[in-house]
Amino acid sequence: MPDPTPLSLLTDFGLDDPYVGMMKAAILLRTSNVNLIDITHSSPPQDIVRAAILLFDSYRYFPTGTVHLIVVDPGVGSNRHILAAECEGYRFVAPDNGLIDPILRCSSASAVYYVQPEKIGIDAYTATFHGRDIMAPVAAELAKGKMLSQVGIKTHEWVKLDLPFAKEVNGEILGSILYADHFGNLITNIRPFDLEHGDIRLHEVEIEVAGTILKGIWHTYTDVQPGELCAVINSCNRLEIACRQSSALAHLNVEEHDPVIVRRRSDT
Amino acid sequence: MPDPTPLSLLTDFGLDDPYVGMMKAAILLRTSNVNLIDITHSSPPQDIVRAAILLFDSYRYFPTGTVHLIVVDPGVGSNRHILAAECEGYRFVAPDNGLIDPILRCSSASAVYYVQPEKIGIDAYTATFHGRDIMAPVAAELAKGKMLSQVGIKTHEWVKLDLPFAKEVNGEILGSILYADHFGNLITNIRPFDLEHGDIRLHEVEIEVAGTILKGIWHTYTDVQPGELCAVINSCNRLEIACRQSSALAHLNVEEHDPVIVRRRSDT
Amino acid sequence: MPDPTPLSLLTDFGLDDPYVGMMKAAILLRTSNVNLIDITHSSPPQDIVRAAILLFDSYRYFPTGTVHLIVVDPGVGSNRHILAAECEGYRFVAPDNGLIDPILRCSSASAVYYVQPEKIGIDAYTATFHGRDIMAPVAAELAKGKMLSQVGIKTHEWVKLDLPFAKEVNGEILGSILYADHFGNLITNIRPFDLEHGDIRLHEVEIEVAGTILKGIWHTYTDVQPGELCAVINSCNRLEIACRQSSALAHLNVEEHDPVIVRRRSDT
Numbered sequence: 099m100p101d102p103t104p105l106s107l108l109t110d111f112g113l114d115d116p117y118v119g120m121m122k123a124a125i126l127l128r129t130s131n132v133n134l135i136d137i138t139h140s141s142p143p144q145d146i147v148r149a150a151i152l153l154f155d156s157y158r159y160f161p162t163g164t165v166h167l168i169v170v171d172p173g174v175g176s177n178r179h180i181l182a183a184e185c186e187g188y189r190f191v192a193p194d195n196g197l198i199d200p201i202l203r204c205s206s207a208s209a210v211y212y213v214q215p216e217k218i219g220i221d222a223y224t225a226t227f228h229g230r231d232i233m234a235p236v237a238a239e240l241a242k243g244k245m246l247s248q249v250g251i252k253t254h255e256w257v258k259l260d261l262p263f264a265k266e267v268n269g270e271i272l273g274s275i276l277y278a279d280h281f282g283n284l285i286t287n288i289r290p291f292d293l294e295h296g297d298i299r300l301h302e303v304e305i306e307v308a309g310t311i312l313k314g315i316w317h318t319y320t321d322v323q324p325g326e327l328c329a330v331i332n333s334c335n336r337l338e339i340a341c342r343q344s345s346a347l348a349h350l351n352v353e354e355h356d357p358v359i360v361r362r363r364s365d366t
Numbered sequence: 367m368p369d370p371t372p373l374s375l376l377t378d379f380g381l382d383d384p385y386v387g388m389m390k391a392a393i394l395l396r397t398s399n400v401n402l403i404d405i406t407h408s409s410p411p412q413d414i415v416r417a418a419i420l421l422f423d424s425y426r427y428f429p430t431g432t433v434h435l436i437v438v439d440p441g442v443g444s445n446r447h448i449l450a451a452e453c454e455g456y457r458f459v460a461p462d463n464g465l466i467d468p469i470l471r472c473s474s475a476s477a478v479y480y481v482q483p484e485k486i487g488i489d490a491y492t493a494t495f496h497g498r499d500i501m502a503p504v505a506a507e508l509a510k511g512k513m514l515s516q517v518g519i520k521t522h523e524w525v526k527l528d529l530p531f532a533k534e535v536n537g538e539i540l541g542s543i544l545y546a547d548h549f550g551n552l553i554t555n556i557r558p559f560d561l562e563h564g565d566i567r568l569h570e571v572e573i574e575v576a577g578t579i580l581k582g583i584w585h586t587y588t589d590v591q592p593g594e595l596c597a598v599i600n601s602c603n604r605l606e607i608a609c610r611q612s613s614a615l616a617h618l619n620v621e622e623h624d625p626v627i628v629r630r631r632s633d634t
Numbered sequence: 635m636p637d638p639t640p641l642s643l644l645t646d647f648g649l650d651d652p653y654v655g656m657m658k659a660a661i662l663l664r665t666s667n668v669n670l671i672d673i674t675h676s677s678p679p680q681d682i683v684r685a686a687i688l689l690f691d692s693y694r695y696f697p698t699g700t701v702h703l704i705v706v707d708p709g710v711g712s713n714r715h716i717l718a719a720e721c722e723g724y725r726f727v728a729p730d731n732g733l734i735d736p737i738l739r740c741s742s743a744s745a746v747y748y749v750q751p752e753k754i755g756i757d758a759y760t761a762t763f764h765g766r767d768i769m770a771p772v773a774a775e776l777a778k779g780k781m782l783s784q785v786g787i788k789t790h791e792w793v794k795l796d797l798p799f800a801k802e803v804n805g806e807i808l809g810s811i812l813y814a815d816h817f818g819n820l821i822t823n824i825r826p827f828d829l830e831h832g833d834i835r836l837h838e839v840e841i842e843v844a845g846t847i848l849k850g851i852w853h854t855y856t857d858v859q860p861g862e863l864c865a866v867i868n869s870c871n872r873l874e875i876a877c878r879q880s881s882a883l884a885h886l887n888v889e890e891h892d893p894v895i896v897r898r899r900s901d902t
Binding site: 160 | 646647648649650651652653654655656658659660662663666667670679680708709710711712760761762763766767
């Protein structure tokens with residue numbers, strides 16, 4: 099038997115209901131030779147942008163060959179398509195609602211297919227749970243080695259997603275808070291690339307967030323004192339506002355989408 | 367080595383404590399050739415009815431041969447029995463408190479055994495965690511291929527469970543809300559079978575819940591407008607009250623056990 | 635292929651973010667022949683004592699040979715070491731902040747190494763996520779069969795942890811509440827060993843907690859009436875205050891660290 103194929107799952111199902119287990123059961127019905135890895139099932143209900151960001155920040159840490167199954171599907175049962183795609187050596191199965199658009203956009207060599215359930219022997223399915231009834235089986239077939247062409251028909255169209263990118267205005271980088279993580283770290287949409295673009299060096303900047311000014315971008319949390327706020331470039335290559343041994347979310351009066359501004363320090 | 371056996375877990379342990387991990391460790395002590403799949407560990411503490419419903423709605427999506435291990439066990443350490451059972455090609459291990467009764471009842475060809483721990487070499491166990499010390503090892507032995515007769519003694523007795531079934535009264539179907547899922551969808555105990563029994567067609571009915579009347583049963587959520595309430599037959603074959611792109615729970619002032627009534631539309 | 639190696643994970647990452655999934659992905663990059671088992675990811679953020687207790691209470695239920703990967707790492711990016719250790723047939727990978735000290739202390743035959751990432755080909759890593767970038771790869775290499783000496787350099791130093799042990803004062807055992815579990819059971823730091831030491835028999839004691847006196851230590855929850863408080867020796871060999879079919883936490887006005895006193899019953 100060949101090595102098991104990694105198959106990741108990212109949904110908005112939560113863990114209280116049996117939905118994730120049912121989806122994994124549907125995978126096991128077609129193959130037992132998979133390593134099922136949960137990215138998260140706590141993406142906010144029906145929030146396509148958040149799930150797209152979580153996927154974008156995670157997918158490349160998996161071995162190439164991994165099948166990523168992403169189900170945030172407010173349009174289930176409508177005439178929206180289901181996508182099976184290949185990009186950078188990874189396979190993706192997701193509803194066609196923008197979830198995997200940020201990844202497809204970054205690559206010139208992606209292949210995108212509309213899933214045709216009948217190609218893998220699916221004649222009947224419920225109207226409200228295509229994750230279990232269509233997408234999990236498709237992911238399982240890809241994990242078993244089926245080609246994209248064996249699960250669907252090629253397309254060059256897919257739903258695009260407007261992600262909230264940071265932008266440069268008058269030499270300042272205008273970004274925003276995407277979300278707060280479990281530690282209360284504030285994850286932003288500002289990336290090292292944005293900063294270089296603005297020709298700003300990390301120690302020469304100040305960051306404005308919620309009326310507070312933070313001086314410089316540090317290497318790691320322990321560069322500041324316990325309880326002190328700091329900005330770092332985090333492990334997903336994003337500007338992050340943290341508070342050493344505490345929660346930045348608890349220290350700052352902020353919400354998702356609130357602005358974060360990076361500019362040259364006024365005191366240098 | 368043969369294909370790994372699927373082994374599902376459904377408990378009320380939550381995920382904050384190490385109890386689920388310990389139970390899986392106890393399985394791995396006896397076999398590594400299993401695919402462990404969590405159905406959920408968030409069944410409400412010591413709520414046998416809820417766990418029985420979650421299991422009933424989930425078990426058949428797994429491959430036949432799956433061992434289902436269900437531990438909601440308020441009677442642990444008392445003289446209650448532990449069951450090992452086979453039904454419809456599935457195996458079940460659970461305390462004898464009604465958890466698997468709804469499944470056993472639906473089948474004429476089930477085999478039910480009282481577990482005898484000494485049969486699989488268990489001489490000592492704690493008084494408060496039979497899930498880890500007895501049931502997980504039994505499930506592991508069944509996954510390895512042991513027969514029910516090798517882990518216990520045959521019985522025809524087991525604890526019955528009073529599930530809240532819907533009933534027909536004067537041509538109306540009287541049901542109730544079982545629980546709200548992660549999306550705020552209200553899961554009821556009314557099934558298509560109940561409706562046919564009442565000789566009602568789906569588009570000709572109205573549903574009364576929390577003082578609100580919903581017209582018709584729809585195919586899927588996207589058949590109504592965003593923010594609008596709708597009734598559908600869900601992916602587990604239950605009548606469900608949903609709210610498109612929102613939460614029906616947040617829109618209706620309802621609780622578990624509240625009545626749901628289906629009747630012929632007054633306007634047709 | 636040999637049997638898959640059990641590899642447990644215990645972190646304070648929570649399950650809402652993709653961090654746990656990324657760490658598992660990093661393991662799969664080096665080996666697919668592992669059984670990944672979550673102990674918990676809900677250890678309170680940056681609380682080393684709690685994680686050390688959860689690990690101490692869990693690790694021995696796993697098969698020997700298991701690699702335990704523990705990441706609660708407030709000092710990430712600083713000059714703190716990372717440990718790889720072997721003890722009682724188990725392997726451990728964790729930051730050197732006391733997490734595995736209670737286990738190492740209990741054994742005379744442990745081997746402890748400072749991890750040297752370059753030994754397993756890691757030249758670059760982020761400053762804020764050594765769990766993914768260093769510790770997960772080290773754990774994977776140990777699971778594949780590498781020796782400790784192949785991932786680091788031997789040491790006899792490691793950070794010690796002050797655990798809140800119970801003590802005997804004037805024939806009374808003075809302990810405290812470590813935490814409340816998912817069921818509202820109050821887990822204490824008092825162990826049967828402490829009681830024997832004080833020459834007290836289980837049915838002859840009374841337990842004082844939050845101004846309430848409980849008579850005797852019972853065998854199991856069902857020895858008392860539903861809704862009644864009781865003390866038991868739990869499945870992890872700790873004195874536990876429980877409430878049958880309910881939550882002791884909800885019945886007593888207590889917090890973590892509150893005192894629990896065991897003494898000879900005044901009425902015998």
